[in-house]
Amino acid sequence: MKKRIKITPVLLSGGSGVRLWPISRKNYPKQFLFFGSKKSLLQESLNRSGKRSLFSDPLVVCNQDHRFVVAEQSKNIGIKNRKIILEPVGRNTAPAVAVASIIAQSQSKNSYLLVTPTDHKIEKTERFYTAIKNGVNAASKGLMVTFGVMPSSPNTGYGYIKAGKKIENSSNCFSGIKFIEKPNEKAAKKILKEKNWYWNSGIFLFKTEVFLNHLKRLHPKIYKYCELAVNKSSKDLDFLRVHEQSFKKSPAISLDHAIMEQVGNFAVVPVNMGWNDVGSWDALWETSKKDRNGNVQIGDVYTSNVKNSYINSKEKLVAAVGLENIFVVATKDSVLVSSKDQAAHLKSLVNKLTSDKRTEIESHTKVYRPWGSYETLCVGDNFQAKHIIVNRNSQLSLQKHNKRSEHWVVTKGVARITKGKTTFLLRKNTSTFIPIKTIHRIKNIGKTRLHIIEIQCGKYLGEDDIVRIRDDYGRMKL
Known part of the structure; x- marks a missing residue:
């Protein structure tokens, strides 16, 4: 030049x-x-x-x-x-x-x-x-x-x-x-x-x-x-x-x-x-380091007489016997099993899951937010449990819910809680209850990430039941 x-x-x-x-x-x-x-x-x-x-x-x-x-x-x-x-x-x-x-x-x-x-x-x-x-x-x-x-x-x-x-x-x-x-x-x-x-x-x-x-x-x-x-x-x-x-x-x-x-x-x-382009499981298998049987094994995986396969499970034990040329990918909420020669049809399967409005297409059980993350631990009739992690010096929006109440238990760190017109601190092994329609907020004021177990109760538990009153991340504009 x-x-x-x-x-x-x-x-x-x-x-x-x-x-x-x-x-x-x-x-x-x-x-x-x-x-x-x-x-x-x-x-x-x-x-x-x-x-x-x-x-x-x-x-x-x-x-x-x-x-x-x-x-x-x-x-x-x-x-x-x-x-x-x-x-x-x-x-x-x-x-x-x-x-x-x-x-x-x-x-x-x-x-x-x-x-x-x-x-x-x-x-x-x-x-x-x-x-x-x-x-x-x-x-x-x-x-x-x-x-x-x-x-x-x-x-x-x-x-x-x-x-x-x-x-x-x-x-x-x-x-x-x-x-x-x-x-x-x-x-x-x-x-x-x-x-x-x-x-x-x-x-x-x-x-x-x-x-x-x-x-x-x-x-x-x-x-x-x-x-x-x-x-x-x-x-x-x-x-x-x-x-x-x-x-x-x-x-x-x-x-x-x-x-x-x-x-x-x-x-x-x-x-x-x-x-x-890491565009398919086949491409990932081709470029990954393999064992003497041509297998790529990631996570908690046990195999016997398995050849030329890709098995990935970081969340749970997967054991496979007598298989060849397959893909097995396990997450907390989903498991994919496919022969190699059919992997190209995965997109049509995903389209079917999308049309059926399966949430597993949208997000993992762990969802990232600008303030940290939350992970769904358990879902039942009219309740669900989540593990909330709030980064240092971060806070959730000031908000309320019209269709659910929440119970919070701090398992690590220090939280400043806004509940209605009151503000107080929660430390490890302490808890509080947030009734339906009560304005609330969580702020991490500790020196480490804040961990909270949240139990939601109500007839509707969707993420769209959030009425934001103030937000540090501009999400009220959407």
Whole structure:
């Protein structure tokens, strides 16, 4: 590069990860999970975007329901200089990137963006950085740049890109001939027999101006409504909330379909960077360390005469005998059992569970909140028990319930309790009762996390029976 160009990473964190159910769920999808690392996929993505010689501060685009998890996971690894943009609804990747591009261009007319999902793994980071540097020259010439991964199987879950001639005055950067988004199995097998085809990693590099010009030409409605959504956006604590009604009017379409398949002139940078989209149990089995029988065993697992299988149970004992080529994934409230050759049908099963309104699709028994978490321990007729954990210096909203009462027992820490017009302290082994419609609040004033066992009683125990009066986290606006 003749002059140093700072690239703005755009981290897309809106995926739901349904193909990794039951550990990945709507309210806590796979980008927030840990796969053989002390950092979540999101945290690894944030760390990769921290190379100051190459990148400026990142933009994170996420579902508004995930905003506090994104903020907390960023904080936990010391990432402060990032802007979190909230999508009120999911409209696929083209509108998400459009919003980020409009914001970036408002800050710098000559900006470059690197768009990357936050739910993929990249093992060889230095090769990733080298590939980005190789792609800058093509991007500076007005080309949309994508990064290709050598395919190892006819995977129908990925897009495919074909590379042509080498681009002049570039290093390992080729003109793109064709872009196919998720072909069927027959087409994927045919592609693998030809040369110069790569999996599309879902990572894109481009000049902001170039992308927005393509968008105006090919999808003017996306540009129009995303620009309105940004212009009418509002600040909410540390978040930028785009205008909901405007954003909802944008067509829902992927960046691949909207732009890459249409532009006709793009660049490909092949790169061997240890990439995996962690998109299925099969992909996870393939990339995990196996024992001599080809098994991946995680958690409290016992096996006898089991081969080439993936068994994951961190919550309960799982014993398997005489099985081969299976997946078993157990959580506190759900168990998935599937043969390997049928795992691709998991999405249709998840769709059925969703249509039946099963809560196991939405959340785990442990649910994260900006103040901490709660975990459902037991549910019965007109009652349920929860374990509440409140972080240091945090408090729940001042609230009341119209349909349930609550009993609280402190098991660790010190709580300041607001109950009606009175305020008092609760310590370990002390308790209180909150009648229906009584205004109340819990605040952790101790030096450790506060633990409370809560017993709810009433004819209706849903989370929507919360009337907030004051809240530290802006949730009364929703």
